[in-house]
Amino acid sequence: MVRFVERFAFVVIGLWALLAGAGNLAVPQLEQVIHDQSRAFFPPDADASVAAARMGAVFGDSDSNNVTYVVLEGALDEAARAYYDALVTALRADTAHVESVMDLWSDPLTAPIAESRDQRATYVLLRLSGDLGSAEAARSVQAVRDVVTALSPPPGVAAYVTGPGATIYDEFASFDRQMLVITAVTVVLIAALLFIVYRSVVAAAIPLITVGLSLGVARPIVAALGAHGVTEVSVFSTALISAMILGAGTDYGIFLLGRYHENRRAGIDHSDALIGAYRSVAPVIAASATTIAAA
Incomplete structure (x- = not known):
């Protein structure tokens, strides 16, 4: 040889x-x-994954652990609110990537929870398709960013996609x-x-x-x-x-x-x-x- x-x-x-x-x-x-x-970052039997699944089942929400936020920062005037409403509508329409949308700012009772004390920042919480770190989760995060970019925030307002899902991506x-x-x-x-x-x-x-x-x-x-x-x-x-x-x-x-x-x-x-x-x-x-x- x-x-x-x-x-x-x-x-x-x-x-x-x-x-x-x-x-x-x-x-x-x-x-x-x-x-x-690519597969999920956390194994399905990890405590965090199990807790996310149980939370979704108990509260009738998504059982995905791909939690992501869209944060608006700037002058939260009528133009910002119109952009926020359009953003929430578009995200809810994307059922392939967005499993649930927690809209607190639109309800006067819960709006103070989602709004900063100086009234210059607010957020919407999303649960996206795919477990954290998986290829499906990455596609979902990118889809949300595409929606945020396509709608184009009004002058004086910046929109950010953040949270565990976006951070790991x-x-x-x-x-x-x-x-x-x-x-x-x-x-x-x-x-x-x-x-x-x-x-x-x-x-x-x-x-x-x-x-x-x-x-x-x-x-x-x-x-x-x-x-x-x-x-x-x-x-x-x-x-x-x-x-x-x-x-x-x-x-x-x-x-x-x-x-x-x-x-x-x-x-x-x-x-x-x-x-x-x-x-x-x-x-x-x-x-x-x-x-x-x-x-």
Whole structure:
């Protein structure tokens, strides 16, 4: 096996590159799968989820824990009230995304509850479709924001979408963007450290190419499993894949290179040095990788 890989190294690398390319072309990107099919942030048996469901059942309201607020801030004059009424009407009409609307400001008896003491802010409470952190919840929050933007608040009034549902949606979106930056910076740092240690572009490139091909193959596999409902995916899936493959893949490459260099310094021919390094390191790598994968 090792002699075959050594003899046809570029063919093997080409096959892995072809597999990575084909997988990424055949399967939607992992970020898109997560955006479309991510599961809830909280498990359904968590105390908060159970309490939200019971509250909705007892009070005849929605049992969703995707609580979101639309806050109006500014001069709450007749124009603001007209905008508020139009907003409530539009939100109630969107039954696909909005399960309930708690309108306190329209009723003179409850209006003081929903209005700030200086009468410059008010809110409407919404329960949206989808549990917190799920793809359905994200679509519901975005739908509310689209309604708020489309109706256009009057001059002097600002409208904000906030609350647990909107906050988690923004956090996940920010986390998704930051992961790309973190991954890029991590790759640059690993490349710099490898070059400093080995003082050779070729030696430093070997673990990097391995890690890159590993990511290229692993991402579409996880995306395919998530798209078909075999495994759950979330915004943390990309972080785990990047961290595990960048960390473990680089370590495994260093293990193999280190043992190969030891054999070469002992005067062993490069072919036998590679075979000896593989036979001594492969069981360790297989055991470590199996432990990580099982966990």
